[in-house]
Amino acid sequence: xxxxxxxxxxxxxxxxxxxxxxxxxxxxxxxxxxxxxxxxxxxxxxxxxxxxxxxxxxxxxxxxxxxxxxxxxxxxxxxxxxxxxxxxxxxxxxxxxxxxxxxxxxxxxxxxxxxxxxxxxxxxxxxxxxxxxxxxxxxxxxxxxxxxxxxxxxxxxxxxxxxxxxxxxxxxxxxxxxxxxxxxxxxxxxxxxxxxxxxxxxxxxxxxxxxxxxxxxxxxxxxxxxxxxxxxxxxxxxxxxxxxxxxxxxxxxxxxxxxxxxxxxxxxxxxxxxxxxxxxxxxxxxxxxxxxxxxxxxxxxxxxxxxxxxxxxxxx
Amino acid sequence: xxxxxxxxxxxxxxxxxxxxxxxxxxxxxxxxxxxxxxxxxxxxxxxxxxxxxxxxxxxxxxxxxxxxxxxxxxxxxxxxxxxxxxxxxxxxxxxxxxxxxxxxxxxxxxxxxxxxxxxxxxxxxxxxxxxxxxxxxxxxxxxxxxxxxxxxxxxxxxxxxxxxxxxxxxxxxxxxxxxxxxxxxxxxxxxxxxxxxxxxxxxxxxxxxxxxxxxxxxxxxxxxxxxxxxxxxxxxxxxxxxxxxxxxxxxxxxxxxxxxxxxxxxxxxxxxxxxxxxxxxxxxxxxxxxxxxxxxxxxxxxxxxxxxxxxxxxxx
Numbered sequence: 001x002x003x004x005x006x007x008x009x010x011x012x013x014x015x016x017x018x019x020x021x022x023x024x025x026x027x028x029x030x031x032x033x034x035x036x037x038x039x040x041x042x043x044x045x046x047x048x049x050x051x052x053x054x055x056x057x058x059x060x061x062x063x064x065x066x067x068x069x070x071x072x073x074x075x076x077x078x079x080x081x082x083x084x085x086x087x088x089x090x091x092x093x094x095x096x097x098x099x100x101x102x103x104x105x106x107x108x109x110x111x112x113x114x115x116x117x118x119x120x121x122x123x124x125x126x127x128x129x130x131x132x133x134x135x136x137x138x139x140x141x142x143x144x145x146x147x148x149x150x151x152x153x154x155x156x157x158x159x160x161x162x163x164x165x166x167x168x169x170x171x172x173x174x175x176x177x178x179x180x181x182x183x184x185x186x187x188x189x190x191x192x193x194x195x196x197x198x199x200x201x202x203x204x205x206x207x208x209x210x211x212x213x214x215x216x217x218x219x220x221x222x223x224x225x226x227x228x229x230x231x232x233x234x235x236x237x238x239x240x241x242x243x244x245x246x247x248x249x250x251x252x253x254x255x256x257x258x259x260x261x262x263x264x265x266x267x268x269x270x271x272x273x274x275x276x277x278x279x280x281x282x283x284x285x286x287x288x289x290x291x292x293x294x295x296x297x298x299x300x301x302x303x304x305x306x307x308x309x310x311x312x313x314x315x316x
Numbered sequence: 317x318x319x320x321x322x323x324x325x326x327x328x329x330x331x332x333x334x335x336x337x338x339x340x341x342x343x344x345x346x347x348x349x350x351x352x353x354x355x356x357x358x359x360x361x362x363x364x365x366x367x368x369x370x371x372x373x374x375x376x377x378x379x380x381x382x383x384x385x386x387x388x389x390x391x392x393x394x395x396x397x398x399x400x401x402x403x404x405x406x407x408x409x410x411x412x413x414x415x416x417x418x419x420x421x422x423x424x425x426x427x428x429x430x431x432x433x434x435x436x437x438x439x440x441x442x443x444x445x446x447x448x449x450x451x452x453x454x455x456x457x458x459x460x461x462x463x464x465x466x467x468x469x470x471x472x473x474x475x476x477x478x479x480x481x482x483x484x485x486x487x488x489x490x491x492x493x494x495x496x497x498x499x500x501x502x503x504x505x506x507x508x509x510x511x512x513x514x515x516x517x518x519x520x521x522x523x524x525x526x527x528x529x530x531x532x533x534x535x536x537x538x539x540x541x542x543x544x545x546x547x548x549x550x551x552x553x554x555x556x557x558x559x560x561x562x563x564x565x566x567x568x569x570x571x572x573x574x575x576x577x578x579x580x581x582x583x584x585x586x587x588x589x590x591x592x593x594x595x596x597x598x599x600x601x602x603x604x605x606x607x608x609x610x611x612x613x614x615x616x617x618x619x620x621x622x623x624x625x626x627x628x629x630x631x632x
Contacts, residue, residue, distance in 0.1 A: 033601070049600040060600070183579040183588070242595065249596075250589070253569035254579070263499040263570070272499070273566070276598040279558065280565075283594070284365040284376070285349070285586050 086116030104145035144189030163216035176304035402432035460505030479532035492620035
């Protein structure tokens with residue numbers, strides 16, 4: 001039950017390796033550029049980006065272990081009493097921008113914060129019972145299709161529900177709420193899981209949940225990827241994909257807390273913005289034609305939807 | 317010396333007409349889509365966007381006259397005592413994204429705020445001597461080339477200096493400071509003029525300065541446009557343009573106060589985001605080759621530069 005950074009780092013780094021291998025296989029040709037960048041006070045970043053593959057236009061799978069003197073404002077927005085404390089932060093961040101417009105974009109993030117009680121130099125902490133030291137997990141995964149395939153959304157959420165268990169409903173709602181473009185009153189995609197400030201059940205139980213979610217990412221995404229990747233697509237569908245990616249850029253640059261935290265904390269800008277689409281487009285006042293597949297996608301993202309039949313709802 | 321919205325509206329609307337006509341001529345083919353959208357309490361928006369022309373990939377020239385109950389937070393960041401007051405706001409906003417990578421992107425904004433003393437329903441105000449009612453002007457113009465042509469930058473700043481007169485130095489520095497991507501430690505472009513909360517010399521004198529700047533936009537931009545628009549360009553130059561436009565999107569979505577104000581105040585999102593480039597690209601870890609024209613452009617934007625020879629510096 002002792003919160004410790006070591007098993008978290010080990011899991012995140014192993015998951016990074018596994019996901020990079022899988023994505024290289026799924027692309028079939030391109031390889032991740034891999035770097036190891038030592039950070040201050042013994043931290044480490046392993047940014048890995050794959051670009052211009054035949055199937056994957058851009059993927060970033062990044063591991064970071066940061067050790068810092070003082071939490072930046074964006075990280076303490078919802079926990080103001082933590083402002084200024086020293087910390088360790090570990091995260092793995094995944095984004096896949098496929099080339100084929102029928103293959104959805106996906107994103108996963110898992111992160112662990114360990115906050116110092118004294119202001120600097122923390123290494124490990126042992127409970128959440130006092131106000132400090134403390135720790136928490138956050139993360140989740142979500143899917144952003146350009147075209148609506150109901151079976152993909154159902155599969156995605158089935159795997160998500162399996163991974164999150166009893167927390168699925170809460171995490172699903174939190175995901176819908178977080179990935180929301182308030183200025184457009186649109187969802188970024190069709191959701192998935194999102195959790196933050198997570199300590200429930202203690203460290204071991206929380207880490208087990210995080211591992212279950214991390215391990216579920218490939219089973220959730222890969223079947224969808226493989227089902228769609230060979231579908232022929234046209235210039236019209238490419239243009240729609242670029243237009244939808246504009247929304248992705250809007251969310252990441254104007255709204256996303258992780259991006260703001262990354263930019264505020266002076267993290268390597270190319271790593272923070274590796275999530276941005278390789279290409280994006282904006283078209284003034286554009287509305288897809290009524291009854292078109294593009295208009296149908298908008299019904300998928302206009303408001304959150306329950307993708308799974310209710311469970312345990314029948315009385316007999 | 318009485319501050320009044322009427323002459324401001326008249327100037328902004330006439331300027332909008334003039335600029336739309338000129339840009340249509342400069343493009344040679346495409347026309348602005350023109351709308352008139354009545355706003356609450358007698359306000360009016362005239363969004364105008366030209367798209368997909370042979371020479372201009374996208375241009376937005378927008379006039380807005382808004383009448384509101386309460387200033388939004390982004391508008392009162394630097395004047396917190398104004399929070400919650402009723403207001404009238406008039407603005408003209410111009411953005412040109414040319415197709416040819418050798419023609420720079422440009423932006424102009426002129427705006428007028430008239431703040432109510434009582435909380436709602438203000439029509440006109442007469443002085444800045446008390447804390448309320450009050451008014452101020454803001455705005456400026458700036459240039460964002462993808463390739464560095466020193467003569468273009470010198471011309472741009474010569475016209476800017478002529479328009480701003482004694483205020484050129486102050487406005488030029490403010491422009492460099494405002495259009496700065498802190499997360500990249502880069503300027504958005506090569507600057508121009510920027511001013512805000514402007515009341516100096518009273519209303520008539522301020523309006524005259526605003527008019528001088530608005531009238532200078534075409535003499536500043538058009539000769540550069542015409543000098544570059546027929547230059548042949550290649551796919552490499554197009555890709556660089558898209559990449560540089562990524563920086564533009566980063567600035568507008570993550571940093572720009574005007575965009576944040578627009579999104580916060582619930583303004584029509586297509587108008588607020590009409591400044592975004594029609595297409596943009598991001599390339600992870602990209603650095604232009606040493607000695608290339610792309611690398612040279614980076615020396616133009618890495619830090620602010622004085623583009624004009626010093627004036628009145630010789631003692632004899």
